Amino acid sequence: MLRLGRILGFLGALFIALAPFSTEAVEVRVRLKKGLTQLELSGLGLTIGSSPAAIKPVGLPRMSEVRVQLANSSKRWNVWRVKSKTGQLTETHMGDRLFIEGETLRIGLDPVPHTLEVVVTPSRRFDVIARMDLDKYLTGVLPSEMPASWPLEALKAQAIASRSYALAIARERQAEEFDLEATVFDQVFDLRNHIDVDMSIQNKIARVVRETSGQVLLDDRGFPVKAHYHADCGGQTELARNVWGTRGKEMGTTKDALCPLSPLANWQYRISRVALRDLFASYYGLGDGVTLEALATRGRSPSGRIVDVDVVMSDREPRRVTSHQFRQILGFSHLKSTNFRMVWQGDMLVLEGRGHGHGVGMCQYGARQLAKRGLPYNEILKTYYSNAILGQSDGLRPSGAKKIL
Numbered sequence: 533m534l535r536l537g538r539i540l541g542f543l544g545a546l547f548i549a550l551a552p553f554s555t556e557a558v559e560v561r562v563r564l565k566k567g568l569t570q571l572e573l574s575g576l577g578l579t580i581g582s583s584p585a586a587i588k589p590v591g592l593p594r595m596s597e598v599r600v601q602l603a604n605s606s607k608r609w610n611v612w613r614v615k616s617k618t619g620q621l622t623e624t625h626m627g628d629r630l631f632i633e634g635e636t637l638r639i640g641l642d643p644v645p646h647t648l649e650v651v652v653t654p655s656r657r658f659d660v661i662a663r664m665d666l667d668k669y670l671t672g673v674l675p676s677e678m679p680a681s682w683p684l685e686a687l688k689a690q691a692i693a694s695r696s697y698a699l700a701i702a703r704e705r706q707a708e709e710f711d712l713e714a715t716v717f718d719q720v721f722d723l724r725n726h727i728d729v730d731m732s733i734q735n736k737i738a739r740v741v742r743e744t745s746g747q748v749l750l751d752d753r754g755f756p757v758k759a760h761y762h763a764d765c766g767g768q769t770e771l772a773r774n775v776w777g778t779r780g781k782e783m784g785t786t787k788d789a790l791c792p793l794s795p796l797a798n799w800q801y802r803i804s805r806v807a808l809r810d811l812f813a814s815y816y817g818l819g820d821g822v823t824l825e826a827l828a829t830r831g832r833s834p835s836g837r838i839v840d841v842d843v844v845m846s847d848r849e850p851r852r853v854t855s856h857q858f859r860q861i862l863g864f865s866h867l868k869s870t871n872f873r874m875v876w877q878g879d880m881l882v883l884e885g886r887g888h889g890h891g892v893g894m895c896q897y898g899a900r901q902l903a904k905r906g907l908p909y910n911e912i913l914k915t916y917y918s919n920a921i922l923g924q925s926d927g928l929r930p931s932g933a934k935k936i937l
C-alpha cells in the first residue's frame with residue numbers, strides 16, 4: 533500500500549495531471565483504543581513482533597486468545613508480555629511498539645482490522661492503531677454514522693462525505709502516529725455495525741462503498757474537503773466559520789424545508805441552576821462560593837443559531853462563550869444544537885430548540901428526504917457542498933475531477 537502522505541502530496545498537482553498514475557489502495561491509520569495497560573485479543577493465526585520483520589506466530593493453537601501487557605516501561609526500554617488466556621506467558625518483546633496481525637481479530641468482543649500497531653505513549657500506556665484500506669475504514673464508519681436502513685443514495689452521499697472528511701483530517705496529521713480517531717472526535721469507526729449484522733445489511737454497506745469507491749469532494753486546488761455533516765439542520769445549514777471560527781473557504785449552505793417537520797426536529801432540555809453552576813465552575817476553575825446569577829444569549833447568525841452566551845457568576849467577572857462552547861459545556865447530546873431559546877422556570881433553565889448537530893455541511897435527515905424523493909447522491913452532495921468539486925479517482929489519484937452537475 534502507498535502511504536497517504538505521498539498520495540496527498542500528489543493531489544496538489546491534480547489539475548496539472550503530471551503525477552504518475554497509481555492504482556494502489558490508500559491506507560489509513562485509525563486509533564482504536566488509547567491509554568491502555570493491557571489488551572485482550574483473539575484471532576486466527578495470530579502473529580506478533582516488535583517490528584514488521586520480526587513478526588512471528590504466537591506459540592498457541594491456531595485460534596488464539598491472548599492478553600498483551602505493557603509490563604515495564606521507562607524512557608530507555610519497554611517490555612511487553614504476551615500471555616495465553618489461562619495466564620501462561622508465551623513470549624516477551626522489547627521496543628516502543630508491537631506489530632500484530634491475524635484473521636478475524638477481535639479486541640475483547642469487538643471485531644477489528646487484521647493489522648494492528650500497539651504504540652507506547654508518553655504517559656507509559658499504549659494506544660492501539662489499526663492500518664487498513666480507506667474503503668475498509670468506510671465499511672466501519674458508514675453504518676456507524678448513518679443508519680444502514682436509509683435510502684441507498686443518502687448512504688452514497690454519506691460515504692463520499694466521510695471519505696473526503698477522513699482524507700482532509702489525515703492530511704493534517706501526516707506527522708502524527710495516527711490519521712483518525714475511531715470516535716465522535718473524528719468519525720465513529722465500529723466494525724460491529726458491519727460484521728455483526730444481517731448479511732443483507734453487510735451487502736448494502738459493501739455495495740455503497742464499492743459503487744462510490746475513489747469518489748472524493750475536492751476544493752478548487754484539488755485537496756480533499758473537510759466535508760462536515762450533522763444529523764438534522766432544523767431548516768437551514770450553517771457556515772463553518774459561525775461554528776468554529778475557521779477562515780477557510782466555505783463549502784456552501786442551504787435551506788432544508790422538510791427538516792422542521794421531522795418528528796425529532798424539536799427538542800427540550802431542562803437543567804437546574806445548581807447543576808449549571810457546577811458545569812461553569814468546573815469550566816472556569818471557580819471555587820464553591822461562586823454562584824450562577826444569569827445567562828444571556830448574544831446575537832443570532834443568519835441561519836437562526838445563537839452566536840455567543842454571556843455567563844454572569846456572582847464574582848461579576850465578564851465571561852462570554854461561543855454557542856458552540858456552550859453546547860460543549862452542557863453536553864452535545866443535551867444541547868442538541870445552537871438554534872435554541874431559553875427561559876428560567878424558577879431555578880430550572882428550560883432550553884428549547886430545533887435541529888441536531890452543528891449544522892455545517894450535509895444534513896443527514898435532509899439527505900434522507902432528498903433520496904426518498906429520488907435525487908441521486910451527486911445531487912444530494914451538490915445541495916450541501918455547492919462549492920466543492922466531486923472527483924472520480926483511482927486510488928485517490930483523481931483523474932478528470934469535475935464539478936458536480
Ligand SMILES: [Zn+2]
Nearest residue numbers: 765788895898
Ligand atoms: Zn436539514
